[in-house]
Amino acid sequence: MAQGRRIRIMVAKPGLDGHDRGARIIARAYRDAGFEVVYTGLHQTPEEIVEAAIQEDVDMIGLSSLAGAHKYLFIRTVELLREKGAEDIVVCGGGIIPEEDIPMLKEAGVKEIFTPGTPLGVIVEWVEQNVKPR
Amino acid sequence: MSQVFDRKVFEEIEKGRKKWEKELEKIFASAPERLERFSTVSDREIERIYTPADVADLDFERDIGFPGQFPFTRGVQPSMYRGRLWTMRMFAGLGTAKDTNKRFHLLVKEGQTGLSTAFDMPTLMGYDSDSPRSRGECGKCGVAIDTLKDMEDLFDGLPIDRITTSMTINPPASVLWAMYIAMAEKRGIPRKVLGGTIQNDMLKEFIAQKTFMCPPEPSVRIITDTVEFGTKEVPKWNTISISGYHIREAGSTAVQELAFTLADGIAYAEAAVERGLDVDDFAPRFSFFFNSHLDFFEEIAKFRAARRMWAKIMKDRFKAKNPRSWWLRFHTQTAGCSLTAQQPYNNVVRTALEALAAVLGGAQSLHTNSLDEVLALPTEEAATIALRTQQIIAEESGVANTIDPLGGSYFVEALTNQMEEEAWEIINKIDEMGGMLSAIEKNYPQQEIADAAYHYQKRIDEKQRTVVGVNKYVTDEETPVEILEIDEELERLQIEKTNRVKSERDNKKVQECLERLTEACVEDRNVMEPLIDAVKNYATLQETCDVYRKVFGEYRDPGIY
Numbered sequence: 001m002a003q004g005r006r007i008r009i010m011v012a013k014p015g016l017d018g019h020d021r022g023a024r025i026i027a028r029a030y031r032d033a034g035f036e037v038v039y040t041g042l043h044q045t046p047e048e049i050v051e052a053a054i055q056e057d058v059d060m061i062g063l064s065s066l067a068g069a070h071k072y073l074f075i076r077t078v079e080l081l082r083e084k085g086a087e088d089i090v091v092c093g094g095g096i097i098p099e100e101d102i103p104m105l106k107e108a109g110v111k112e113i114f115t116p117g118t119p120l121g122v123i124v125e126w127v128e129q130n131v132k133p134r
Numbered sequence: 135m136s137q138v139f140d141r142k143v144f145e146e147i148e149k150g151r152k153k154w155e156k157e158l159e160k161i162f163a164s165a166p167e168r169l170e171r172f173s174t175v176s177d178r179e180i181e182r183i184y185t186p187a188d189v190a191d192l193d194f195e196r197d198i199g200f201p202g203q204f205p206f207t208r209g210v211q212p213s214m215y216r217g218r219l220w221t222m223r224m225f226a227g228l229g230t231a232k233d234t235n236k237r238f239h240l241l242v243k244e245g246q247t248g249l250s251t252a253f254d255m256p257t258l259m260g261y262d263s264d265s266p267r268s269r270g271e272c273g274k275c276g277v278a279i280d281t282l283k284d285m286e287d288l289f290d291g292l293p294i295d296r297i298t299t300s301m302t303i304n305p306p307a308s309v310l311w312a313m314y315i316a317m318a319e320k321r322g323i324p325r326k327v328l329g330g331t332i333q334n335d336m337l338k339e340f341i342a343q344k345t346f347m348c349p350p351e352p353s354v355r356i357i358t359d360t361v362e363f364g365t366k367e368v369p370k371w372n373t374i375s376i377s378g379y380h381i382r383e384a385g386s387t388a389v390q391e392l393a394f395t396l397a398d399g400i401a402y403a404e405a406a407v408e409r410g411l412d413v414d415d416f417a418p419r420f421s422f423f424f425n426s427h428l429d430f431f432e433e434i435a436k437f438r439a440a441r442r443m444w445a446k447i448m449k450d451r452f453k454a455k456n457p458r459s460w461w462l463r464f465h466t467q468t469a470g471c472s473l474t475a476q477q478p479y480n481n482v483v484r485t486a487l488e489a490l491a492a493v494l495g496g497a498q499s500l501h502t503n504s505l506d507e508v509l510a511l512p513t514e515e516a517a518t519i520a521l522r523t524q525q526i527i528a529e530e531s532g533v534a535n536t537i538d539p540l541g542g543s544y545f546v547e548a549l550t551n552q553m554e555e556e557a558w559e560i561i562n563k564i565d566e567m568g569g570m571l572s573a574i575e576k577n578y579p580q581q582e583i584a585d586a587a588y589h590y591q592k593r594i595d596e597k598q599r600t601v602v603g604v605n606k607y608v609t610d611e612e613t614p615v616e617i618l619e620i621d622e623e624l625e626r627l628q629i630e631k632t633n634r635v636k637s638e639r640d641n642k643k644v645q646e647c648l649e650r651l652t653e654a655c656v657e658d659r660n661v662m663e664p665l666i667d668a669v670k671n672y673a674t675l676q677e678t679c680d681v682y683r684k685v686f687g688e689y690r691d692p693g694i695y
Contacts, residue, residue: 071270072270
C-alpha cells in the first residue's frame with residue numbers, strides 16, 4: 001500500500017437520473033473502507049463533475065447511472081478529463097449498464113463497470129488494487 | 135365489541151405451547167434450527183409460530199370487520215374482487231410519443247384495462263429535449279414529451295373517455311395534466327369525464343426518488359392548486375398518488391414505507407384544508423401507491439395496516455364524514471429492486487410472488503415488472519409475460535374467489551397490528567418535528583432510508599440474506615436476454631419535431647400565456663387554467679417549468695449518504 005495520503009474518491013451522479021440508492025451505498029462502503037469520499041449529490045453535468053473532481057483533487061471518480069444515459073454521460077466525463085489533462089483520475093461506473101455497452105465504455109477509457117449484484121467488498125478490493133493516490 | 139378469542143382459551147393454549155416447545159428443545163438439541171434468526175426482508179424477527187395469544191385483544195368489528203366497512207382492514211369496496219378484478223395497469227413508455235402509442239395499443243389489445251405512462255428523465259425534470267441538461271437522455275427510460283403535439287400523438291386512437299390513464303410525473307405534474315386535459319378537449323372530450331391519476335407527490339421526491347425542481351413549500355403549493363382544480367373541474371381524476379413505492383425502492387423497510395407515505399398524505403391533506411377545501415371534497419380523490427416486495431406476509435400485513443391507519447387518520451384526525459374519504463385505494467408495483475441481473479428469468483417468479491401479495495393485500499391496480507427491467511426497458515415479449523402473470527393469478531389460481539383470504543390468520547393479524555403500531559410511532563415522531571415538511575428539512579426520512587438501505591446491502595454481502603443467483607446458487611453461465619435498444623437518432627428527431635412546433639405556433643400568444651402563468655404563481659392564484667391555455671397554444675414543457683423555477687427557485691440535492 002502506498003504511504004501517506006488516503007485514496008480520495010468522488011462518487012458522482014451524472015445526468016437527470018434520481019436513482020441514488022446505489023451511489024449512496026457505495027459512498028458509505030468507500031468511507032467504511034477508509035477512503036476519503038466526496039459525494040456530488042444528484043443531477044450533475046459531466047462538466048460539473050470534472051471541474052469538481054479536479055478541484056477536490058480526487059484519485060478516482062465513480063459514476064452511477066440507472067436511467068440509460070450512461071453512453072453519453074460516462075464517455076463525455078472521460079473526454080473532459082482528457083481535455084483538462086486529468087486523465088490520470090481513474091473513472092469507473094456502475095448501475096444498469098447492459099453487457100453489450102461495456103466494451104465500448106472501456107474502450108473510451110472507463111476503467112471498470114460494476115453491474116447490479118456486485119458485492120461491495122469486490123468493488124472496494126478493486127479500488128485498492130487499481131487506484132493509487134496521485 | 136366482539137372479542138375474537140375467549141380469554142379462557144389462552145390458558146389452554148399456553149399449556150399446549152409449553153408442551154410443544156419442550157418437544158422442540160429435544161429436536162433442536164440434536165439438530166439446531168436452520169437459522170440463528172428468522173427475519174423478513176425488512177429484518178423484522180419472526181416467531182416460530184403464532185397462536186391466538188399473539189392476537190389476544192383482537193376485536194372483530196374494531197380491527198377486522200367486513201370489506202367496505204370501517205376500518206377497511208379487509209378491503210375498501212364491499213365487493214372487492216368478487217365484483218371487479220383489480221386494474222391491470224402496466225407502466226409503459228419508451229422513445230417517442232408514437233413509439234409509446236404503439237405499445238399502448240398492444241397492451242390494450244392484450245387485455246390491459248388501464249394505461250400508465252412512463253416519461254423520460256428530461257420530461258420528469260421539466261426540461262425540453264433540446265436542453266443541454268437532456269443530452270443523452272431523450273426517450274431513454276420513458277417517453278419524451280415537450281409539447282401538446284407529443285401528448286396528442288401519445289394518446290392517438292386510444293379511447294380516453296373510457297379508459298383511465300395514470301401518469302407518473304411529479305415536479306411538472308400540473309403541466310402534463312394540463313396537456314392531457316387540453317388534448318382531450320381538442321378531441322371533444324370534456325374534462326368532467328376524464329379518469330386517471332397523476333402521481334404529483336413531491337414529498338416522496340425529496341425523501342426518496344429525487345426528481346425535484348422547486349423547493350418543498352412551493353412544490354406543495356402547486357400540488358394544492360391541482361387538488362383544488364381537480365375537486366371542482368375534473369372530479370373523476372385522482373389528483374395525487376401518495377407513493378411509498380419509491381421510498382421502498384430507495385431502501386426503506388416496510389414499516390418506514392408505510393409510515394412515511396401516510397405522513398406525506400397527512401401533509402397534503404393539511405395543505406388542502408388550509409386552502410379552505412372541505413376534506414370530504416378532496417380526500418376521496420387521493421390515491422396511494424405501494425411497493426410489493428418479496429416478503430410475502432409482511433407485504434400483505436402492510437397493505438392491510440395501511441388501509442386501517444388511513445381510515446383512522448381521515449376519520450379521527452381530519453374529521454372526514456364521507457366514507458369515501460376514509461378509503462385508502464392503492465396501486466401497487468412489484469419491487470424493481472428485488473430483481474436481479476443474474477439469471478434474469480428468475481425474475482418472473484419473484485414478480486409472481488410479489489403480485490400475489492398485492493392481490494391478497496387488496497390492491498386496486500397492479501403493475502408487474504418485466505424480467506428484463508433490471509437490464510433495460512422491457513421488450514414486448516417480457517411485458518406480455520408480466521401481464522400474463524397477473525391474468526394467471528386472477529383467473530387460474532383461485533385466490534380472488536374470496537375476499538381477504540388471510541384475514542384471521544394469527545400470523546397475518548399479529549403482523550398487521552405490529553406494523554400499525556410501529557408506523558404510528560414514526561408518524562408521531564414526524565408530528566413532533568412539526569410535520570413532514572420540517573422532517574424533510576431535517577433530513578430525517580432521508581437518513582433513515584439511507585441507514586436501512588445500507589443495512590440491507592450489508593446483510594446480502596454477508597450472506598445473512600439470500601438472493602438466489604447473486605449470493606447463492608450462482609452459475610457462471612450468462613443467460614442471453616434480448617434487450618430493447620433505444621435508437622440514438624431519436625434525440626435529433628424529437629428536437630426537430632419540437633422546433634417545428636415552435637416555428638408554427640403563435641409566439642406572441644405563448645408569451646402572453648406565460649406572463650399570465652407567472653402572475654398566477656406570484657399572486658397565489660390557481661395555476662391550472664393559465665397552464666391549460668399555455669399548453670393549448672403549444673408552450674413547451676420547459677417554458678412553463680422555467681416560470682416555476684424563476685418564481686419559486688430551484689431545489690438542490692443535499693447529497694446525504
